[in-house]
Amino acid sequence: MKNVITTHHLTKTYGSGEAAVHALCDCNVSFEEGKFIAIVGTSGSGKSTLLHLLGGLDTASSGEVCYGETSILKMNDTELSQFRRRNIGFVFQFFNLIPELTAEENVLLPLMIDKVKPDRTYFKGLTETLGISNRLSHYPSQLSGGQQQRTAIARALIHKPKVLLCDEPTGNLDSKSGQEVLNLLRRMQQDMGQTVIMVTHDADIASQADHIVRIEDGKIVKE
Amino acid sequence: MKFQSFLLLRYWSKHKGKALSLILSILLFTISTVCMMFSERTEVRRQLHALYDRYGNYSFTIHNVTEQQWQEISDLPLIEKSGTTISCGRIAIGRSSYTCGAFADENGEAMSHYPLLSGEFPEQTGEIAVPEFMLTGKNTNAEIGDTVCFSFTDLDGSQSQQSWTLCGILSNEISRLNLDYSYTAVSGVEGQSVEYASPCVLFSKEEAGAQTHYINLLLAPHDSLYTSDEQSEQWGTETVEPLYSLGNPITLGRQAFIISTMSQQTTGSEVYTVESTDNMKVLRMLFVIMAVISAIALFSGVVSVMPERIRSLRLLKCVGMSNRSLTGIFLLEFFIFWLIGSIAGILIACGVHEILLAIQSVLGEPRYRGYFAEWLVTQRTASPFLLPLMLSALISLLVMIYPIMHVAKLQSIQAAQKRFARRTASRRLGGLFSRILGGKTIAMLQCVSLVLVLSASMFGYLYYTDSGKGTSYLTLGQADTETNFYVVDNVNLEENEIDCALTGLRPQTNVGIGIADTSSGISEDAVKTLSGQSKVFAWGVYATDHVVCYDSWKDAPKAISSYRSELNSDWEHYEHFKDLALYRIPLIFLNDTMMEKLCGTPVAHETIVVSKSGTSPYEVGDSIPMITALYDAAQDTVPFDSIKNIPVTVDRSVSITQEQLDTDAFLNAVFGSLDSCAIVMTVSYAEELGFYAPCYTSAQLKFTEDITNEEIEALVKPLLTDTVSYVTLSDLQKEQRILRYSSMAGILVLFLLFFVICFIGYCNTIRMKMNQNIQNLRRLHDIGMSVFEIKRRLIWSVLQIPFWAIGITGGLVWSFQTFMKNRYDTYASLLRQQQEGVGNTEFPDGFFYYAVEEFDKSDALYDITIRMEELKESWMLEYELWLPRPWGAWVLFGSVILILVAVAAILSVHRIRERMEKKEEIL
Structure with a gap:
């Protein structure tokens, strides 16, 4: 199977000198296309850092993150932003919805940024699948946690990205809502053939993934 | 309180940037208001000291006081100090006359303002103390102990050349400089004037007293201005009213307006105030605008910080803190920020004020600080510390009312969602x-x-540069103030590249008879001497209404019949001339250069009749009977045997066209105002014919080489007399530069204040806006919006505001302009109706002012004139003069504001990436 993302000697250090914290050390890992992959580890192990570096949300101290042949860490901000909005979808633990915008506006926002006209059929199908079609005119504060996360997933999927990066997407939800979100992610991955990389510290959730990448103290210990 | 302080400290130490922004808002407000209050005090002090320079340290000068009145005044209550000075005549220098006199007593000296530069005040007969400028004007280097000679006219009008020993030189800062000044300044009561002001040339008491005729009484309720007085109101009723009841002309000194203000006393026909100057009005207007702008900045600052703060306080509510405690925290927070911002603001404002004073000082203005002021000033102005502090506290409280009320009502987390x-x-x-x-x-x-x-900047620009002024029927402004600045004797020195202009005194005229005196004007010798060094355009008008006489009206050419001269029956020789038909025709002298301009060649011995457009009443060969007479200054009379009838024969007739007048500044200066005709000849030919003391009254010197001001002075000064003054182009240019730079400095200071506050306020607001939205911006970045795009949109969102503001201001200016233009057109239309109604055929080239009282109530012109007066007095009609050219200023300041806001926005979003990457604030 073809690797969609590969990292080479990826390192991230916060601070300098004696106060330096090595969040990620010489990390070499690859992710297969079309798989549902879980990154697991204890708190502070560096799993979120890895996910942010994979998505270009953070800059690495050294090393490379390659999507196929393309190294995203060499891109400037404008190129990286464009690459991200077209190829990567993000789902965060705290949803990161913009409170001033309605659910519909939040979902369509990436397309607007990219100046792309939304595919209304796809949008309708996506929101219906995610069960938020009747909540589109609501603001995030008027939605439940599960609905907010499903809105965030819709936003991540609206431009049909190749890779979906999820940072503990169920961490802020009850078990029932969490499971619903997981099922949805799995279904989307299967229907759309996307690669889903999910950070979690929940062993049960991780067990539902095709692959598990374990990380401890900033190092990949098992792939 | 301790716990609340701890919480505050912890919260704001984590949000130093926001705390700084909030303090900065209060600080800006304090700086602007304190600076404006300082400026107001400085301006009042400046005016007050100007009054001191003019009138000295007293309240009233009462003129023409008799012995009996003096007794009455002495008996009045509440007079702390009084002194007298004596006026005994005048000394003429050039065109000005200066009052001579002495102190009658010690108080007179102490209360007046006569700073001695050197020497001492006269004590013996034959001694004199004069201001420095008089020696300069006299063109003498006289020193203490030298003998100086002046033309002195005593109170009876007798003139004589007298010599004195110079015992003191007074500073030019002396008050009551000349009669021009005195005549306007001294008559404090409408309808009453005094011939002499308090003296600026000092004699000994004995010498002045011998001719005493006028007495100035000085009253001073105080030794100085720097203490308060609880009896001010009493002054009004017990002292001031009796003074006015004497009916003598009164001059108001600088303390008088305290009385008029504090007791609401109308002193005579006017209430004296120092605040009604343009500068004060402009300053107050600016103060209000600055306060509003700063208040908005403060409000923006507080409102921007509040949502975040409320969230934080909501959490405290959740952990059990009462609403009362939360309100307490808020109030404590407000107090601390207000205290820090205000104190820092006052300190910085003091620094800014010092800088402004330093700039003014460079431009020659004395440094009147605004921190503390004389008691008098404190009565007229608000405290520059207390008022801004109260205002900033009030505005801070007002803008915090909503969040405080919100916090006080917090019931749960959900309530605040x-x-x-x-x-x-x-x-x-x-x-x-x-x-x-x-x-x-x-x-x-x-x-x-x-x-x-933007509006204030435009107003300031148009106001200070005069560039908004146009010409109008109201003649409230001049279109070419700067051009007129260089006009001397109707010739623009700059446009015609004239290096120096001499102006002489015209021969005295009286009762329609051409009269010369031997001391007048620029001599032919002086012009000849200067002609060797330069090209000289010289001309003189010999008694503008020089008289031509005929035995009867029928003998005179018809074309001059409208220029008949009415003989004054008071004239001593009236009886001799009353049966003659007299006409006023100008007799003009031209030098060679001017003759060449007029005739094409120099003309030495010809009488020329010059008329406009070939309407000469005389032909070549006609004899014109002209009268000349010599004025005897010593006797102040025209001796009968000096009157001569001189028939002149017309040798040449010259017609001058309008085109010549339009293209030649010099011909225009001489003949531009010609009504019918003029008789022209050279000075030497006039002397040959028997005219007395012909001379030039204007001469313009054009040097062929580059010449310095000093060299011009060296050439011209020896030729000057008491009646001839001169001005050089470089002097005028220097003066104009100073005026222009002063104006520019004023504008710059004003705009700097505006724009600095605007700029800092904007930076502050944008930063707060960014901080408040940093999470959302980060979210946008996460879903694919580049930092560049975020910055671009942020900057644009900020720039929209000035675009709107510029558009709105443009609309307001346009509306105002249209509104005022309509009013102005209405006025112009009424004026036309009025002038046509009174039969003025020269309108609109010339028009006359008519008061309402001049028309009968049944006359239609009465209503028209009433409407005109109403329009003229109503709101800002005069400011139609600001309207002709506002758009240049609009574009200029609109661009400046746009650029400033853009720079503020660019600088503020510069580090947005770093801010977004602060993880603890984001996820």
Whole structure:
């Protein structure tokens, strides 16, 4: 199977000198296309850092993150932003919805940024699948946690990205809502053939993934 | 309180940037208000000291006081000090006359303002003390102990050349400089004038007293201005009213207006105030605008910080803190910020004020600091510390009322959740971005503040540069103030490249008879001497109404019949001339250069009749009977045997065209105002014919080489007399430069204040807006909006405000212009009706002012004139003069504001990436 993302000697250090914290050390890992992959580890192990570096949300101290042949860490901000909005979808633990915008506006926002006209059929199908079609005119504060996360997933999927990066997407939800979100992610991955990389510290959730990448103290210990 | 302080410290130490922004808002408000209060005090002090320079340290000068009146005044209560000075005549230098006199007693000296530069005051007969400028004007280097000679006219009008020993030289800062000044300044009561002001040339008491005729009484309720007086009101009723009841002309000194203000006493026909100057009005207007702008900045600052702060306080509520404690925290927080911001603001304002004073000082203005002031000033101005502090506290409290009330009502976390109105989804990213950033109210307020800044800048620019002034029927302004600045004797020195202009005194005229005196004007010798060094355009008008006489009206040419001269029956020789028909025709002298301009060649011995457009009443060969007479200054009379009838024969007739007048500045200066005709000849030919003391009254010197001012002075000064003065182009240019730079400095200081506050306020607001929205911005970045795009949209969202402000201001100016133009057109139309109604055929080239009283109530012109007066007195009609050219200023200051806001926005979003990457604030 073809690797969609590969990292080479990826390192991230916060601070300098004696106060330096090595969040990620010489990390070499690859992710297969079309798989549902879980990154697991204890708190502070560096799993979120890895996910942010994979998505270009953070800059690495050294090393490379390659999507196929393309190294995203060499891109400037404008190129990286464009690459991200077209190829990567993000789902965060705290949803990161913009409170001033309605659910519909939040979902369509990436397309607007990219100046792309939304595919209304796809949008309708996506929101219906995610069960938020009747909540589109609501603001995030008027939605439940599960609905907010499903809105965030819709936003991540609206431009049909190749890779979906999820940072503990169920961490802020009850078990029932969490499971619903997981099922949805799995279904989307299967229907759309996307690669889903999910950070979690929940062993049960991780067990539902095709692959598990374990990380401890900033190092990949098992792939 | 201790716990609350601890919480505050912890919270704000984590949010230093926001705390700084909030303090900065209060600080800006304090700086602007304190600076304006300082400026107001400085201006009042400046005016007060100007009064001192003019009138000295006293309240009233009462003129023409008799012995009996003096007794009455002495008996009045509440007079702390009084002194007398004596006027005994005048000394003439050039065109000005200066009052001579002495102190009658010690108080007279102490209370007046006579700073001695050197020497001492006269004590013996034959001694004199004069201001320095008189020696300069006399062109003498006389020193203490030298003998000086002046033409002295005593109170009876007798003139004589007298010599004195110079015992003292007074500073030019002396008050009551000359009669021009005195005549206007001294008569404090309408309808009453005094011939002599308090003296500026001092004699000994004995010498002046011998001719005493006028007495100035000085009253001073105080030794100085620097203490307060509880009896001010009593002065009004017990002292001032009796003074006015004497009926003598009164001059008001600088303390008088305290009385008039504090007791609301109308002193005579006017209430004296020092605040009604343009500078004060402008300063107050600016103060209000600055206060509004700063208040908006403060409001924006507080409102921007509040949502974040409320969230934090909400958490405290959740952990058990009472609403009362939370309100306490808020109030404590407000107090601390207000205290820090205000104190720092006052300190910085003091620094700014010092800088402004330093700039003014460079331009020659004395440094009148605004921190503390004389008691008198404190009665007229608000405290520059207390008022801004109270205002900033009040505004801070006002803007915090909502959050405080909100906090006081907090019931639960949910109660404070942000609620949004339902709305349909927007399809535009720009619209969404604006919603994400929020702050529409603040944006509107900022827009208002920018409209104010732009309007005030435009007003300031048009006001200080005069560039908004146009010409109008109201003659309230001049279109070419700067051009007129260089006009001397109707010739623009700069346009005609004239290096120096001499102006002589015209021969005295009286009762329609041409009269010369031997001391007048620029001599032929002086012009000849200067002609060797330069090209000289010289001309003189010999008694503008020089008389031509005929035995009867029938003998005179018809074309001059409208220039008949009415003989004054008071004239001593009236009986001799009353049966003659007299006409006024100018007799003009031209030098060679001017003759060449007029005739094409120099003409030495010809009498030329010059008329406009070939309407000469005389032909070549006609004899014109002209009268000349010599004035005897010593006797102040025209001896009968000096009157001569000189028939002149017309040798040449010259017609001068309008085109010549339009193209030649010199011909225009001499003949531009010609009514019918003029008789022209050279000075030497006039002397040959028997005219007395012909001379030039104007001469313009054009040097062929580059010449310095000093060299011109060296050439010209020896030729000057008491009646001839001169001005050089470089002097005028220097003066104009000083005026222009002063104006520019004024504008710059004004705009700097405006724009610095605007700039800092904007930086502050943008930063706060960014901080408040940093999470949302980060979210946008996460879903694919590049930092560049975020910056671009942020900058654009900020720039929209000045664009709106510029548009709104343009609309306001246009509306105002249209409104005022309509009013002005109405006035012009009424004026036309009025002038046509009174039969003025020269309108609109010439028009006359008519008071309402001049028309009968039944006359239609009465109503027209009433409407005109109403229009003229109503709101800002005079400011139609500001309207001709506002658009240049609009573009200029609109651009400046746009650039400033753009720079502020660019600088503020510069480090947005670093801010977004601060993880603890984001996820």
